[in-house]
Amino acid sequence: MLNSGYIAGVLRNNDPVKGICYIQQTRSENHMLPIHYDPKKSPIPREIKEWDLIMAFVHADGAVEGENRIAKLKSIRFEAPNFMHLGDRFRDDFMKKWSSAVHAAAVDSGTPKSVTELQAMPGNENDARLDSFDWKVMDLNKNASNQIRIAGFIQAKSLQRNRRHPVEGTPINDRLVVLIRQSKDSDQSIPVRWYGRNLQPLAEKLVRGMPIVVSGEFRIDVKALSLPDPDTQIAPVSKIPFIQAKDMPAPVSQDSGLIKIIPGWAAELFKSHGNGQTEKPADEDRAALFETAFVPQDGAVVQQPGT
Incomplete structure (x- = not known):
């Protein structure tokens, strides 16, 4: 049965022993998204550090916690967002989330360097991006992040x-x-x-x-x-x-x-x-x-x- 997806954002609180990290898409730390993974089969690349941008390609699952039904995501692969991903669509979708005001009584992460650099990225298109399969798939989706x-x-x-x-x-x-x-x-x-x-x-x-x-x-x-x-x-x-x-x-x-x-x-x-x-x-x-x-x-x- 079809089950696929991806989440892009800022890497937070990676725990390679427990096999869980968080991807942050808003300034409020209450809304950081938990991503589970197998540290041996799908580790986070060493070059991706805390506060860096990251993409997780995931499968969804469900579970029961107490009286609540929850969704769980498990990553099958992590990547650093590359030039094909970081287009106008990705930047606009992600920055819209990051600037949204949610839950004032929570930890506000401010704006890390990786997000500042993404916001300042020029938006001119180029042949390499437009011809890439990755970008064409991203462009069809309603949210590129x-x-x-x-x-x-x-x-x-x-x-x-x-x-x-x-x-x-x-x-x-x-x-x-x-x-x-x-x-x-x-x-x-x-x-x-x-x-x-x-x-x-x-x-x-x-x-x-x-x-x-x-x-x-x-x-x-x-x-x-x-x-x-x-x-x-x-x-x-x-x-x-x-x-x-x-x-x-x-x-x-x-x-x-x-x-x-x-x-x-x-x-x-x-x-x-x-x-x-x-x-x-x-x-x-x-x-x-x-x-x-x-x-x-x-x-x-x-x-x-x-x-």
Whole structure:
């Protein structure tokens, strides 16, 4: 089943003994992205040090921690971003994340030298970059610094409507969580979230056992547990890693190659899916769902996800 992605950012807190590092894409250290790896099979190159830019090519997995479903990424290869990667698209996407204001009561890393150099990089295109396969692939993606694509079977879903901001009490977007299963162990299902103003039509379309493909970003859902410490002004938080979908899911056809075989456990889920397919063409149906869930009405403001 399709399972691939890459994360680019600033290398932080590498622990080669435990096989975990963090890739930072915002100035807030609360949102550093944990990346697991095998120190023997896919070590971090020696020339890449703390605060340097790094790219991790990853596979996604799921796990259960306490009462939470989380997403986990494991790197199969690390690289230093090269000249083919560092184009206008990469720089703009990454700098937009780095400059975003999130969680004031957290450690602010400032702007390391590697990010300053990236920001100052000239944006002129050149033949070498445009002709490179890497750049063409990067240019097709919606975010050149954080991209995950997975295909699998829907294990379960949960829709939360009429949500309100926990502090301000104002209405916020619906949240739909779908567990995408790729293995025999259902506890390894990958949690994928959608945020939008009306996700009920999408939730009704996504039924248990349906094979779908999703594109998204790896993110951390951060919640403050108490008020900031009076001395440090840092608030303790909980952190839940997840995949945030960036588009409508697409159904997986048998000849697509996105899911090459249907194992026994998936066949049982698939039976519950039945023949309830829509008669509309897939692209037309996805476009209609997108309009319903994400296009604001006149004068309306769609709040950003992350709550």
